[in-house]
Amino acid sequence: MARKAKKGVSRFSLKQLWSFILTKTNVMKIDQIEENTVLQPGARILYHGTGDNSDGTVDSGFVYYLSGSDNWVKANANTYTALGEGALLGFAMGTPTDVNQWLAGGDVVVPSEGGMLLRGQVRARVLGNSSDGPFVGSPVWLLDTGAFAGILYHSPPSQAEMMMPTNEKVAKPVGIVLKIIDDDSPMVRHCLIDFSPDHSYTTSPRVTGAVRGHPSNRENGDDLQGLQIINGVIRCTPTIDFTLYLETATTYRAYFPSLSEIDTSMVKFSIINLATGSGGPREGTITLSASADVSIIGSNVIQPSGSGAAGAGTFGLAFSGDVEMFRLA
Numbered sequence: 001m002a003r004k005a006k007k008g009v010s011r012f013s014l015k016q017l018w019s020f021i022l023t024k025t026n027v028m029k030i031d032q033i034e035e036n037t038v039l040q041p042g043a044r045i046l047y048h049g050t051g052d053n054s055d056g057t058v059d060s061g062f063v064y065y066l067s068g069s070d071n072w073v074k075a076n077a078n079t080y081t082a083l084g085e086g087a088l089l090g091f092a093m094g095t096p097t098d099v100n101q102w103l104a105g106g107d108v109v110v111p112s113e114g115g116m117l118l119r120g121q122v123r124a125r126v127l128g129n130s131s132d133g134p135f136v137g138s139p140v141w142l143l144d145t146g147a148f149a150g151i152l153y154h155s156p157p158s159q160a161e162m163m164m165p166t167n168e169k170v171a172k173p174v175g176i177v178l179k180i181i182d183d184d185s186p187m188v189r190h191c192l193i194d195f196s197p198d199h200s201y202t203t204s205p206r207v208t209g210a211v212r213g214h215p216s217n218r219e220n221g222d223d224l225q226g227l228q229i230i231n232g233v234i235r236c237t238p239t240i241d242f243t244l245y246l247e248t249a250t251t252y253r254a255y256f257p258s259l260s261e262i263d264t265s266m267v268k269f270s271i272i273n274l275a276t277g278s279g280g281p282r283e284g285t286i287t288l289s290a291s292a293d294v295s296i297i298g299s300n301v302i303q304p305s306g307s308g309a310a311g312a313g314t315f316g317l318a319f320s321g322d323v324e325m326f327r328l329a
Contacts, residue, residue, distance in 0.1 A: 043120030046090060049111045057108035061095035061125055062150030063142060063174060063197075064116065072111050074150035077142040077171065082149070089174065089197040090116030092150075095123050099184040103151075117195055121178065124193050128154030130183055139173030140193060154189075172198050223247050224288065226255025229269045229317055237274040238284030238304075244271075246291040249323035256319065266316040268328065273311050275304035288315075288325070298327025 049070040051058030058064055064072040065084030072090065075083045093114050096106035102125055109115075126140050133154040134140055143153040156171040174197035181190040220242030228234050229252075236242075256267060275284050288300040305311025314329040 043122075044118040045093075045115040045120070046088075046118050047112050047115045049116075051092075051108070051111055053108060055108070057110055058092040058116070059105045059150070060092050060107040060109055061102050062092050063152065064090050064092060064150060066090065066116075072116065075142060076146050076149035077144040078146050082146060083142070083199070086199050088118070089199060090118055091122055091124070091195050093117055093122070095125065099125060099188050099190075103188075119196050120194075121192060122195050123181065124152055124175070124191055124195070125184060126152040126154055126177070126189050126191050126193070127187060128189050129186055130189070134177045134180075134189060134191060136177055136180060138177050140175045140177060140191075141171060141173050152193075221245070226252050229267060230255065232269050233272065234269065235272045235274055236286050236302075238286060239275075241284045241287070243287045243289050245289045246294045246296070246325060248291050249293045252294065252317060252323050253319070256317075266318045266326070268314065268316050270312055270314050271302050273302045273304050273313075290325075294323050294325060296325045296327070300327070 049066060049072050050056040051064075052071060052073045053059070058072050059074075063075050065075045065087040066089075067073050067084060067087065072092075073084065075089060077083060080086075090111075092109060092111075093116070094107050094109050096102045098106075101107075124140075126134050127143065127148075128134050138154070140152045140154060141156050143149075143151045152174070156173075175193040175195040177191045177193055179192040181192060184190045219236070220238065220240070222244055224234070224244045224246050226247070236244075271286060271288075273284075273286050283304060285304065286302040288296055288302075290296045290300075299313075302313040303311065313327060316326045316328050318324050318326055
C-alpha cells in the first residue's frame with residue numbers, strides 16, 4: 001500500500017528545487033557559475049560584469065582580473081596593484097586562431113554573455129618557443145610588463161627582484177600546459193592549458209624585518225647599501241672612528257620597490273661595532289651620515305663593544321612618504 005504524504009509536506013526533487021532557485025532569484029540568473037559544461041569539461045565559468053574595452057567587451061585569449069566596479073581589467077605581473085591586488089582572475093574565452101590578431105586584441109566577448117573561465121582546460125597562446133618552453137607539464141605565468149597585460153608567458157616574471165625578502169610580490173603560475181597544439185610563430189606556442197590561478201601575487205603589506213643572510217662587512221667611507229640592509233646584519237671593525245654614508249631615497253626605493261607604496265612598512269637591520277674601545281688596534285666609533293634626502297631619527301653613533309656600550313645599533317629604514325632611518329635600539 002502506497003504511503004501517503006504527511007499533511008502540509010510537499011516533495012520536491014533536487015532538479016525542481018534548483019529550477020525554482022534559478023527562476024526566482026536574480027542573483028543566480030546573473031552570476032551563475034557553470035560547471036561541467038559540454039564545451040568546457042570540468043570548467044567553472046562566471047557570467048558577470050563588463051570588459052575594459054570601450055564597448056564593454058574583453059579580448060579573447062587574455063587574462064583579466066575582476067575589479068571592484070564589476071569591470072574586467074587586463075592583468076599583468078608588473079605590480080601587485082596591476083593584478084587587482086589579489087582579485088579574481090579569469091580567462092577570456094574564444095581564443096582567435098590567428099596569432100597576430102590575438103596579439104592585437106583579436107575577437108571580443110561580453111563577460112556577462114560569453115563568460116570568463118575561472119578554472120578548467122582551455123586553448124591558449126603562450127609567449128615562448130620550442131627551445132625555451134613552455135612544454136607539456138610546465139607552468140605558465142603572466143607577463144611582467146604593462147605593455148602586454150593579460151598575456152601568458154613561459155617563465156616567471158622578474159625572478160631576481162622577487163627573491164628580495166621584503167618584496168611583496170610572490171610569483172605563482174596561473175596554469176599548467178597539458179598539450180602543445182602547434183607553434184604559431186617563432187615567439188608563440190599554441191597550447192592546451194589547465195587554467196587554475198591562485199592569483200599571481202600574494203602580499204605581506206606590513207614588512208617589519210628583513211631575512212638575515214651572511215653579515216656584510218663595511219669599511220670607513222663606505223655607503224650603507226640596500227643590499228647590506230637586506231642581509232639584516234652589518235658588522236664593522238673600525239681601527240679609527242669612521243663614517244658610513246646613507247644612499248639616496250631613490251636608490252633605497254629601487255632595492256625595496258614594493259615598500260614604496262606601503263606607508264607603514266619598515267625594514268629592520270643591525271650594525272655591530274666589533275671594536276674593543278680599549279686603545280688597541282680595534283678601536284673606534286661608527287657614525288652614520290644622512291644623505292641629501294634620507295634623514296636619521298635618533299642617535300647615529302654606534303659605540304665600540306668594549307667601551308661599556310652595547311656595541312650594536314638597531315635601525316629601521318622606513319618608507320612613509322619620505323624615506324627615513326630610525327634608531328630603534
